[in-house]
Amino acid sequence: MDSLSDTIWDVVICGTGLQQSLLALALSRSGKNILHIDPNEYYGGPEAAFSLQEAESWVATLSDPTNQNNAGNGGVFRAASITKPEATSPALKFSRSYSLALSPQLIHSRSELLAQLVSSRAHRQIDFLAVGAFFIFKAPEDLDHKAVLTRIPSTREDVFLSKAIPVKAKRGLMKFLKFVVDYDSEPQTEAWQPHADAPLTEFLRKEFTMEAELQTYIVTLTLSLDGRISTRDGLAIIHRHLSSMGVFGPGFTAIYPKWGGISEIAQVACRACAVGGAVYMLGTGIKSMQTGYSAEMELELELTNGVTVKTRRLVQTDEPASEKVVVSRLVSIIDSPLNSLFAAVVEGAQKPAVAVIAFPSGSLKTSAGKTWEFPVYVFAHSSDTGECPVGQSILYLTTPSITGSKEVLEQAVQSFLDAVSGEQVPHGVYQLYYEHLGGPAGSRTEGQVFKFPAASPSLSFNDSTLKVVREAWKEVLNEAATGADYMAFPDREGAVYDEEMYD
Amino acid sequence: MADYGGSQHGIARTSRAQAQTADQRKLELDRIEKYRDLENQVRSHHAQGDYSPDVFQLTTRLLRLNPEYYTIWNVRRRSLISGLLSKPSHGSAPSRVSQSSSPSPNTAPPSANLSPSFSAAIQPFHEVPTVGRTGTTADSRDSASPIKEHGEESTENEQQRQQQDLDILVSELRFTIPLLLEAPKCYWIWSHRSWVLQEAIGRLQRAAARRIWEEELGLVSKMLFKDRRNFHAWGYRRHVVDQLEGPTLGGISRVESEFEYTTQMIETDLSNFSAWHGRSKLIPRMLDERGADDEDRKAFLDKELGMINEALNVGPEDQSLWYYHQFLMLNLVSFVGRATIVPTFNLKERITYMSREIEGIKELLEDYNNIKLIYEALLDYTIMLCQLEERQPDTSERADLAVWLQKLRELDPMRNGRWSDVARDYGLQEKITTPAAIKV
Numbered sequence: 001m002d003s004l005s006d007t008i009w010d011v012v013i014c015g016t017g018l019q020q021s022l023l024a025l026a027l028s029r030s031g032k033n034i035l036h037i038d039p040n041e042y043y044g045g046p047e048a049a050f051s052l053q054e055a056e057s058w059v060a061t062l063s064d065p066t067n068q069n070n071a072g073n074g075g076v077f078r079a080a081s082i083t084k085p086e087a088t089s090p091a092l093k094f095s096r097s098y099s100l101a102l103s104p105q106l107i108h109s110r111s112e113l114l115a116q117l118v119s120s121r122a123h124r125q126i127d128f129l130a131v132g133a134f135f136i137f138k139a140p141e142d143l144d145h146k147a148v149l150t151r152i153p154s155t156r157e158d159v160f161l162s163k164a165i166p167v168k169a170k171r172g173l174m175k176f177l178k179f180v181v182d183y184d185s186e187p188q189t190e191a192w193q194p195h196a197d198a199p200l201t202e203f204l205r206k207e208f209t210m211e212a213e214l215q216t217y218i219v220t221l222t223l224s225l226d227g228r229i230s231t232r233d234g235l236a237i238i239h240r241h242l243s244s245m246g247v248f249g250p251g252f253t254a255i256y257p258k259w260g261g262i263s264e265i266a267q268v269a270c271r272a273c274a275v276g277g278a279v280y281m282l283g284t285g286i287k288s289m290q291t292g293y294s295a296e297m298e299l300e301l302e303l304t305n306g307v308t309v310k311t312r313r314l315v316q317t318d319e320p321a322s323e324k325v326v327v328s329r330l331v332s333i334i335d336s337p338l339n340s341l342f343a344a345v346v347e348g349a350q351k352p353a354v355a356v357i358a359f360p361s362g363s364l365k366t367s368a369g370k371t372w373e374f375p376v377y378v379f380a381h382s383s384d385t386g387e388c389p390v391g392q393s394i395l396y397l398t399t400p401s402i403t404g405s406k407e408v409l410e411q412a413v414q415s416f417l418d419a420v421s422g423e424q425v426p427h428g429v430y431q432l433y434y435e436h437l438g439g440p441a442g443s444r445t446e447g448q449v450f451k452f453p454a455a456s457p458s459l460s461f462n463d464s465t466l467k468v469v470r471e472a473w474k475e476v477l478n479e480a481a482t483g484a485d486y487m488a489f490p491d492r493e494g495a496v497y498d499e500e501m502y503d
Numbered sequence: 504m505a506d507y508g509g510s511q512h513g514i515a516r517t518s519r520a521q522a523q524t525a526d527q528r529k530l531e532l533d534r535i536e537k538y539r540d541l542e543n544q545v546r547s548h549h550a551q552g553d554y555s556p557d558v559f560q561l562t563t564r565l566l567r568l569n570p571e572y573y574t575i576w577n578v579r580r581r582s583l584i585s586g587l588l589s590k591p592s593h594g595s596a597p598s599r600v601s602q603s604s605s606p607s608p609n610t611a612p613p614s615a616n617l618s619p620s621f622s623a624a625i626q627p628f629h630e631v632p633t634v635g636r637t638g639t640t641a642d643s644r645d646s647a648s649p650i651k652e653h654g655e656e657s658t659e660n661e662q663q664r665q666q667q668d669l670d671i672l673v674s675e676l677r678f679t680i681p682l683l684l685e686a687p688k689c690y691w692i693w694s695h696r697s698w699v700l701q702e703a704i705g706r707l708q709r710a711a712a713r714r715i716w717e718e719e720l721g722l723v724s725k726m727l728f729k730d731r732r733n734f735h736a737w738g739y740r741r742h743v744v745d746q747l748e749g750p751t752l753g754g755i756s757r758v759e760s761e762f763e764y765t766t767q768m769i770e771t772d773l774s775n776f777s778a779w780h781g782r783s784k785l786i787p788r789m790l791d792e793r794g795a796d797d798e799d800r801k802a803f804l805d806k807e808l809g810m811i812n813e814a815l816n817v818g819p820e821d822q823s824l825w826y827y828h829q830f831l832m833l834n835l836v837s838f839v840g841r842a843t844i845v846p847t848f849n850l851k852e853r854i855t856y857m858s859r860e861i862e863g864i865k866e867l868l869e870d871y872n873n874i875k876l877i878y879e880a881l882l883d884y885t886i887m888l889c890q891l892e893e894r895q896p897d898t899s900e901r902a903d904l905a906v907w908l909q910k911l912r913e914l915d916p917m918r919n920g921r922w923s924d925v926a927r928d929y930g931l932q933e934k935i936t937t938p939a940a941i942k943v
Contacts, residue, residue, distance in 0.1 A: 157773060159817045167816055171870040174817050250728075250771065346771050348728045 004279070009035045009311035011476045012301060014286055017045025019452040021266035022469045023315060023476075024273035025120055029489050030477060034278035035309060036270065039285030043267050045317070046076050046438075046455060047103045049260025049387070052095040055432055056082065062434075075319045076454060077102075080434035091335040091392070091429045099260040099387040100331050100432060104379050104396045106131045106254040106354060107461040108240045109247035114255070116466065116487040117265070125268045127258035129384060130249065132345055132352025136220060137359045137419060147419035149341075149357060152217045154253070155245055169214060176208050176218070181242055183235045192231055200224075200234035220358040220375065223459040225327060226400050227361040227375045237460070251345030254460065256354045259386040262461070275492070281305075289314070291447060298448040313448050315472055320437040320454040327436050327457045328405035330397040332413050336426030338393045342382045353384035359412055366404040367411075374400045376412045377459055395428075398459060401435050409433070443468045450475050541565050545575060554582040563678070570682040573691040580698060587671055588706070589664040668706045672715065675699045687726065688735070704751055713752045719743050724764075731768060737777040758789045773814050776823035783830045787842040797847050804844050807831055808856075812863060819867055819874050832860065832884060836891050850891070857888045875914035878907045882925065896929055905931045 010032035013020050021043075024036055042048050050058060059080040084092075107113055117123040135149040153159045156177070159170050182188050195203045200219060204210040210218070222229050222237040229237075244253040257264040274280055283305075290300040302308050341355040359376040366372055379396040381387050388394050395416065397409045410431075417426050439456025450472050455465065474481045545565055548558045562579040565572065676699055679692050686692065700719060703712040720743050726736045744757055762785045768778040790800060811828050818824055834843040835853045845852075861884050867877050885904060889896050896904060908922050908931065915922075925931075 156817050157770060160773060160814055161770060167813075168870070170817055171867075175870060347767060348725070 004035070004307050004309055007033055007035075007309070009033045009309060011035075011313045011315060012037065012299075012309065012311040014038070014314065014316040015045050016040075016043045016266055016270055016282075017317060017452075017455065018047045018262050018266050019317070019455065019465060019469055019472075020045070020315060021269035022116075022466070023472050024278060025122055025269035026469065026473045026487055027476060028120075028269075028273040028276035028278070030480070030484070031277070032476070034273060034276075035281070035311070036273065036278050037281045037284040037286075037303065039283070039304065041283045043270060043282070044102075044260075044263035045266070046436075047101075047262040047266055049099040049101045049263040052092070052098050052100075052430070054095075055100055059432070059434075076437055078435050078437070080432070083431040083433070085427070085429065091427075092333070093389045093392075097389045098333070099263075099385075100394065101261045101263060101387065101396065102329075102434075103436070103455075103457060104256075104261055104381070105459060105461050106256055106356070106379075108254045109244035109252075110240060111244075111461055112463045112466055113265075113461055119488045120272070121489055121491055122265075122268050122272055125271070126264060128248070128255040129258055129353035130252040130350045131254040131256050131354040131356065132252055132342060133355060134221060135341075135355065135357040136217060137357055137363060137416065139363055139415075147415060149419055152220060154221060154241060165214070169211060172208055172210055173214055176204070176210070177242065179208075180235055180238050183239055192235060196232040197230050199228050200231045201228075203231040203234075216360045220360065223356075223377060224375070225325070225377075225398065225457075225459070227373075249350050251349045252352060256381075256385065258353075258384070261385075286314075286316075289449075313450065313476055315450045315452070315476070318444070318451040318454050320439065324437045324454070325439050325456055326401040327398050328401040328409060329434055329436055329457075330395075330406070330409040330413065331432040332395040332397070332428040333388060333430040334393045334395060334417070334426050335391075335429050336393065336424075337382060337391055338380060338420055338426065340420060340422075341380050342384075351384070353382050355380045357416065359415075364408055364412060364415070367407045368404065370404075372399075372404075372408050376409065378412065378416055379459070392429075398457070406433055443471060445475065538565075538568055541568070542572075545578060549574075549578050554578065554585045556582070556586055558582050559587065566678075566682065570686055570689050570692050576691050576695050580695070583671065583675070588702070589668050665707055665711070668702075669711055672699050672703055672706075676715070676718075687729070688733075693739070700746075704746075709752065713747065716743060716747050716752055720747065727768070731772050731775055732777060734777055737781060741781075756788075756792055758785050758792055761785055762789055769814075773818050774821050774823055776826070779823050779827040779830075783827065786844060790844065791842075797845070800845050801848075804831070804834070804856075807844075808860070815864075815867065819871050819877055822876060825876050825880055828860075828880070829883075832857065832887065836887050854888065854892060857884060857891065861885060861888065872910075873914060875911060878910045878914070882907050882911070886925075901929060901931060904929060 011027070011034055013024060013034065013036045016024075016036065016038040020036070024034065027034055038045065040048070042050070042054060048054075059082055062077055062080045114123070117126065134152040134154070136152055138148045138150055140147045150164055151158065151162070153162050153165070153173070154177075156174065159165065159173055159177075162170070165173065179188055179191075183192065191207060192203060195207075200222065201215045204215045204218060218238065219227055219229065219234065221241050222234045224234065241253050246253075248255065270280060281303075285304045287302045287304050289302075291298060299311050299314055300308060301311060301314065341357075342352050344351045357378040357380060359378070361373055361375050362371050364372040364376060376397060376399040379398075381394045381396065383390045383392060385394075395413060397412055399405050399409060399412075413428055413431075417428070420426070436457045438454045443453055444451050452468055452472065456462075470486060473486065477484065541561060541564055545558065545561045548554070548561070559579060559582040562575050562582065565575050566579065569575075676696060679696055682689070682692050696719070700716060703715045707715075720740070723736055723740045723743060726733060727740070730736070744761060746752055748754060748757055762782065765778045765782040765785070768775050769782075790803065793799065795803065808831055811824060811831065814821075814824050815828060831844075834845065835848070835856055837843075838846060838848075848856075861881065864877060864881055864884070871877060882904065885896065885900055889900070904925070908926055911922050912919055
């Protein structure tokens with residue numbers, strides 16, 4: 001403990017969420033004195049993945065009224081609860097065989113994040129899985145029919161094979177897909193920039209005479225939480241979706257890290273920084289902060305474990321701003337592998353571990369009978385993700401949080417299971433519900449404290465997160481930043497893989 | 504691995520990042536010295552005509568470092584024939600062991616001109632009579648092909664020999680796999696595989712040989728999965744299928760499964776010219792083998808037209824799709840002395856089909872009005888229809904042709920000469936309205 005107080009830290013990073021962890025990775029070869037702490041007893045912060053035991057503790061902590069600014073959550077989560085249909089469900093395996101992701105996100109293949117993980121060599125410790133098809137839930141026409149999951153076409157071959165789209169509509173869809181591929185250049189920009197802030201659905205209707213059903217397909221591809229994404233933002237995401245198609249293998253456009261998604265990236269990043277000499281302390285937060293010492297050390301921090309440390313800089317996360325986004329999330333463990341969702345799209349291609357299903361706006365009703373005006377997104381994860389045992393699967397549902405959202409999510413689980421069932425209807429054996437607050441403010445600096453914005457709950461990774469991490473990196477390194485390569489490192493061991501061939 | 508020299512058609516292979524630090528440079532120089540030493544050892548054994556198992560081991564190490572060194576592949580094959588593979592039992596086929604004085608197609612001397620063309624590289628190994636489609640003929644010396652039929656002498660020794668040979672041949676195939684992963688287009692690796700496959704026919708029971716060739720088909724499918732338009736792989740696939748269908752390996756037709764394979768490839772990627780082409784080549788034989796009657800054939804044509812029109816609906820800019828559509832059209836109009844899909848169609852039926860296709864393509868113009876291939880197709884088919892009916896274009900057709908020619912002048916001004924010729928042939932006015940159209 002003495003050496004902690006004696007060292008003058010170059011930076012103390014508080015919190016091991018993705019942003020802080022990526023900063024740690026970026027600094028892992030800098031030779032700086034880094035102390036990385038987290039008030040939680042786990043890595044990952046808002047992007048963590050929990051065993052069943054950890055989920056229970058977390059829910060208990062959130063529900064405890066004496067925990068005001070509780071353990072590192074900083075106002076990001078609330079209203080958490082766990083439901084099990086039977087008190088001790090026989091299907092539930094032991095706690096550590098589950099890894100429930102609090103912020104499941106898919107990462108498009110062309111995301112800058114992946115490029116950085118590769119250039120920093122962190123990718124070697126991550127198992128990437130394919131995200132497969134996107135589906136739309138179509139309610140049954142009448143009681144004699146079942147609900148259907150329709151694949152959303154996003155390539156020319158998908159459109160060719162689709163039996164659900166009329167001939168002329170297919171041509172319109174192809175014209176739109178070609179438009180998006182080049183949406184950044186003339187003359188496409190002239191066509192959409194006047195409508196940049198209008199909803200994407202309007203743009204599709206006016207400029208491409210697209211019917212409502214096809215509009216829904218397109219908006220679903222953007223994973224827009226409220227279904228009202230702007231033309232500017234929507235085109236950007238669809239462009240990313242299309243340009244990522246097939247990059248790492250035929251038939252898929254995005255990947256998902258095994259063992260808990262983003263939380264795995266956070267852990268790998270922290271591990272890299274620890275190897276680089278950083279000190280890690282979980283279960284430790286900041287009790288108080290004093291400024292204005294000598295010019296050398298700007299901050300004195302009293303940690304929750306009683307130790308006082310001196311540091312030149314502190315990096316932490318802001319609370320969600322007043323213009324926050326709130327979503328309701330439901331995590332449901334299912335007693336079936338749901339194999340039909342995870343079939344390889346192209347024969348011989350990698351089997352996907354994640355499938356995306358959307359209930360379009362207006363396809364569900366609240367228990368009061370009112371039409372639910374937002375989409376509900378379902379991320380289905382197979383046991384290949386390592387997040388549940390073989391023979392089971394996990395559904396992660398998301399929808400904007402207003403009155404009635406919890407019941408709508410529960411209803412969505414039921415409708416979904418009815419749609420995918422074969423002879424037997426699968427059951428949910430465990431359910432975790434919570435509300436997730438975030439964004440959208442930018443970063444800010446107060447003296448020697450750099451604050452990351454509270455991450456906006458998003459279903460696909462947004463590269464703008466990376467800009468903020470780089471800002472923080474520049475501030476920590478100061479002048480040293482100008483010469484250095486960002487997130488570009490050689491392999492540590494100087495690994496030579498085929499030496500033995502020469503002997 | 505394959506960073507030491509080696510180019511393909513004059514284009515250098517991409518090599519790994521070069522050494523940066525002094526330490527890494529020293530490491531590289533050490534590696535180069537070890538390589539040169541290895542190479543010298545092999546060459547000196549070879550110069551003395553020594554192809555013992557030791558030399559075989561040396562070739563293993565050297566080829567791992569440089570699979571493109573084709574001389575070493577030859578040394579390896581000599582080593583296999585002169586030692587590791589069994590000698591044939593006395594009195595049967597002429598000895599396959601090559602004396603260093605008598606060159607055989609299997610062990611070409613280092614100076615042999617194995618031509619860069621891949622299919623030519625296979626030619627020397629075509630010793631077994633095929634079904635005749637490829638046109639190769641059996642070398643008379645090998646007409647006493649040592650394919651062992653069931654019922655011939657099969658002593659315990661014979662079985663043991665074959666088992667050993669099988670193990671060695673399988674091990675050779677396995678040896679090439681990691682090399683192929685690094686250098687999938689290296690001709691010398693493929694020619695070694697071809698050689699092994701031919702040896703399989705020569706040395707093993709039919710069932711064992713066929714299994715090896717079937718696995719080869721599996722490998723080709725994997726290659727095509729990785730690179731769907733690798734036309735070498737398609738050619739090689741045809742070669743493997745030909746052998747599997749031929750009498751030496753069992754003679755069962757694979758036309759249905761090959762046709763289905765082209766369907767799968769097309770559904771994966773519409774822009775696969777090789778798949779469409781392969782499909783067109785399989786159709787006449789497939790319909791014959793099915794014993795298709797007139798009704799079946801009409802149904803088949805309807806289905807193919809349906810499929811290609813769905814494809815053109817989403818990919819009208821794709822030339823491979825138009826080639827296939829044209830293939831189907833030619834089945835309707837160019838039927839004299841050719842095995843077409845619907846040989847018994849009468850003139851009226853042909854005219855009906857052609858007119859319907861032309862109307863269908865016109866619909867594409869509603870949404871795609873700047874794709875030259877559509878206008879070209881309309882032009883060509885209208886002219887074809889007129890020729891079929893042995894008449895000149897009528898008034899409305901001439902008006903259409905004029906409009907399409909104008910569009911073609913805009914979209915494809917490099918071929919203005921051709922568009923002018925067509926206009927002249929049909930007495931159409933040349934309406935030059937845009938400066939871009941004036942190109943002499």
